Amino acid sequence: MNFFRKPVRPDDTADEELVSSYRLNADIGVLGKLYERHMPLVYGLCLKYLKDEEPARDAVMAIFEELVVKLKQHEVKQFRSWLYVLARNHCLMQLRADKKLPTIGIDDFMEFTPVLHPDENEGDKEEALQALARCMDKLTAPQKQSVNLFYIEEKCYKEIAEQTGYTLNEVKSYIQNGKRNLKLCLEKRRG
Known part of the structure; x- marks a missing residue:
């Protein structure tokens, strides 16, 4: 997976089709294709919160693993926005677990x-x-x-x-x- 590709603004309709296809068939390849479109966004967000490339890359992979389960559990209307919140929450939980996150207002x-x-x-x-x-x-x-x-x-x-x-x-x-x-x-x- 290439974390450093130029971000592409995917077509929301195409995202919705891939989400529906994944939810219907549980095809990891479809999910991988969908996630790859948004990987620069996720990586950038992880880097912003985790402040280091190695943990940010690890988080990108862990978030994909979360997606495998959570995308089946939640009805997602706008994948990009939903993924952003999922990634942000993952990073915040990671910081809490590492005790690098003081109380956040x-x-x-x-x-x-x-x-x-x-x-x-x-x-x-x-x-x-x-x-x-x-x-x-x-x-x-x-x-x-x-x-x-x-x-x-x-x-x-x-x-x-x-x-x-x-x-x-x-x-x-x-x-x-x-x-x-x-x-x-x-x-x-x-x-």
Whole structure:
């Protein structure tokens, strides 16, 4: 497998066809073809989190092994986005297992400008965490519940829908709107 190929933006329709074919026939060759299209994305993401080429390559292979099982278990509408989340979660779990990952705030999971800055002292960090907690409390109950389940408990959309009784579209909307509202609230507190 070549990790250094130029990234190709695959056709979503073709991805969906390969996902359907794999789910139907469990053909590893089909899954390999699908994964190979997205390998530069996965490798780049792993390198970003793991900070070293060797562990990033190992993670790329481990993520493929996860795909063999998880792609059959989950209904995937947009493979590229789903794979990105799977790869990110794999890397975060790897860092936790290696104890290289200190406590991560919800802002890190949500990939917007961090509230915590390296030059802040402990009092500032505590204040920032309290601001995050206050902003979480301002979300609507469905947003707060969905954001917590997705970012903190690392549940997928389907699991959140099953646990809460919301539809998949409602879950996606609550997470998206909750994330946006948190960002706005935190920016307002800093500004």
